[in-house]
Amino acid sequence: MRRGAILFALLLGGCAQSPGAGGGGGIVSTNPCVDSVLVRILPASRIAGISHYSQDPSATSIPLAVARQFRGIAGTAEEVIALRPDLVIASTYTPPATQAVYARAGLKTLLLGIPDSIAESKAQVKQIADAVGAPAGGARINADIDRALTRWSRKDEPSPSALLYISGDLATGGSTLLNEMMTRVGFRNAAASYGLTHTGTLSAETIVTQPPAIVIAPERASRGTVLRRRLLPTTPQAVFPRVLINCGGPTIPPALERLAAIRAGL
Template identity: 60%
Template sequence: MRLILLLALLLAGCSGAAPARVGERGGGIVSLNPCADQLLLALVPPQRIAAISHYSQDPRATSLPLDVARQFRATAGTAEEVIALAPDLVIASSFTPPATRAAFERAGLRTLYLDSPTTIAASRAQIAEVAAAVGAAGRGGALDARIADALAATRGNGPGPSALLFIGGDLANGDGTLLHEMMRHVGMRDAAADYGLAMTGRLPVETIIADPPAAILSPDAGGRTATMRRRLLAASGAATREASFPRTLVNCGGPTIPPALERLAAIRRSLGA
């Protein structure tokens, strides 16, 4: 009998079962917010992340490299699948439906609901909030210090050259946003207001041609809308320059702020006075 048990244990240890992905064994932290996904990766070891949002595995919405995001379990954000994971903490959006919030509460889950920061100061405050919630004050402080260093290194003189930053297609970024503040910080003038655009909204190329900006920043250099806009502006004789602004820098603050500032500052330098 002892020999049989020993053989069974050896066979079990040599089984060809595939290793579990990060977070597949349950517990830990579940994030339902793509911006919280990337913030968690900056604050805690991967083993503490039980699941991330499905948005981070979508190239149109992620702020993470896809090869990194796909190492983690992802959820669609339903109450049933999150409760089944029995996490220590759920980080969700402030837009989470009341019914889902109520289900989390009935299940006794510890939850943290995050807003979408529209200023650098608010984003830094959110880093401190999440760091405190996950017991990572040291890493949170280090990330905040990196943001402070990036702000000091990229400060420019405004209002500077006018620029439009497209989030995708003909959807342009306007006033009252985190990207707007970062553009101003490096010394670029957000031209959205020239076309009567507040916050974020659609801006067709026909509107731009009448008064073209010095630069257009876009994450979709090869997209159909961007290609058409480029051709029409060239045909109109506009001297507008185009620069790539990676999609992974568009959606979130937090760890994205330093590379976003550095990219914007590089574009600002390329435009000259």
């Protein structure tokens, strides 16, 4: 964690001038999870714009002080084209009409999906790094992930059940990156046991009749938080910061560390 703080201090030092302010060249990302990789492997001068989500406290995976040094991109084709980037990295969920406009404008694009496992996340980091000509940077991120897996993985029994909420009443189920991280540190994903795949909601009856050993959720109070405390008044509650929920890649090591700390506290 201290190493990450030092890294971002260095990043801030390299962002003294507003990158991409004049337009022309560079990389534009409209994907906040791509942003978290780019700011670690590229000099600020090569990043022409990042997703506006990275400048939102509830959606970012990088410190706001870093994100706000860059031009925020809402994702409209007009603003992206105006920057004349060398490469646009976006989500596979980008509307087909926007993708078509990028193509007509002659922009080179890379569309990325949501990784459902640590292996997929590492492959995506490598794909991003290779696409922007910074393979060594991608290798460093993946090496950090491997070290974190070695340090925090545990296979001892029993595995207590945990219910992890990503926002409000949305829980993470099986076949997700968060599910793999939970199981790696020694939890059993209660939502997966209930039959929830990917992300979704759970009925109050299910939660009450098969209560988890612990509920994990972001620190922000919500209606869902209040309801869960009423339904499970004796079940421990743990905080998993929202900044660790949104993305994989370089977020995996601190996410594993936090989940392992929660597991160790049981």
